[in-house]
Amino acid sequence: MNLYNDITELIGNTPLVRINKLTKAHGIKAQIYGKLENLNPGFSVKDRIGISMIEYAENDGSLKEGGTIIEATSGNTGIGLAIAAASKGYKCIFVLTDKVSLEKVRYLKALGADVVVCPNAAKGGTPDHYVETAKRIAKETPNSFYPDQYSHP
Numbered sequence: 598m599n600l601y602n603d604i605t606e607l608i609g610n611t612p613l614v615r616i617n618k619l620t621k622a623h624g625i626k627a628q629i630y631g632k633l634e635n636l637n638p639g640f641s642v643k644d645r646i647g648i649s650m651i652e653y654a655e656n657d658g659s660l661k662e663g664g665t666i667i668e669a670t671s672g673n674t675g676i677g678l679a680i681a682a683a684s685k686g687y688k689c690i691f692v693l694t695d696k697v698s699l700e701k702v703r704y705l706k707a708l709g710a711d712v713v714v715c716p717n718a719a720k721g722g723t724p725d726h727y728v729e730t731a732k733r734i735a736k737e738t739p740n741s742f743y744p745d746q747y748s749h750p
Contacts, residue, residue: 603684604638604680604683604684605648605680605681605684605685607637607638608637608638608644608645608647608648608677608680608681609637609644609645609648611632611633611634611635611636611637612632612633612636613630613631613632613633614630614631614633615628615629615630616629616630616631637677638680639673639676639677639679639680641673641676641677643673643674643676643677644676644677644680644681645677646674646677646746647674647676647677647678647679647680647681647682648677648680648681650678650744650746651666651678651681651682651685651687654742654744655685659742660687660742661740662686663686663687663740664687664688664740664741664742665687665688665689665690665738665740665741665742666678666682666687666688666689666690666741666742666743666744667689667690667691667692667731667734667735667738667741667742667743668689668690668691668692668731668743668744668745668746669691669692669693669727669728669730669731669732669746669747670691670692670693670746671693671694671696671697672693672697672698672701672705673701674746675689675691675693675701675705675710676701676704676705676708678691678744679691679705679708679709679710680708682708682709682710683708683709688709688711689705689708689709689710689711690710690711690712690713690731690734690738691705691710691711691712691713691731692712692713692714692715692727692728692730692731692734693712693713693714693715693727694714694715694716694717694719694727695714695715695716695717696717697714702714713730713731713734715727715730728747731743732745
């Protein structure tokens with residue numbers, strides 16, 4: 598049995614599985630593997646992104662102790678950020694559209710995040726758009742960090 602000190606230690610290092618039936622059924626000579634990212638704590642590859650954004654921001658000084666992470670998200674990146682943030686003691690505010698599933702909203706809240714919901718119909722660049730709302734909240738919130746996932750590949 599492995600013992601981990603922190604949930605963030607469970608992010609990444611997900612197993613690979615050889616896809617034997619697919620290769621045999623189609624006569625494929627190459628070996629094909631599937632990466633089981635659903636075994637991350639947030640059930641998504643986006644957990645890797647969340648912890649990476651936080652660690653990068655800590656290292657470059659953008660995110661300081663007691664800080665608040667503010668991000669526009671459609672769910673999975675927010676969940677990855679929320680898991681890492683909860684472990685490291687940061688607050689989170691996520692801005693979503695009303696199109697995001699209730700399950701994701703509840704999950705974010707269960708992880709301790711505050712959630713702001715914007716109308717999906719709001720056009721990009723307008724004040725009511727979820728990305729613009731997140732930017733505004735970040736500007737208005739002292740000691741905040743805005744990862745801006747949509748502008749940083």
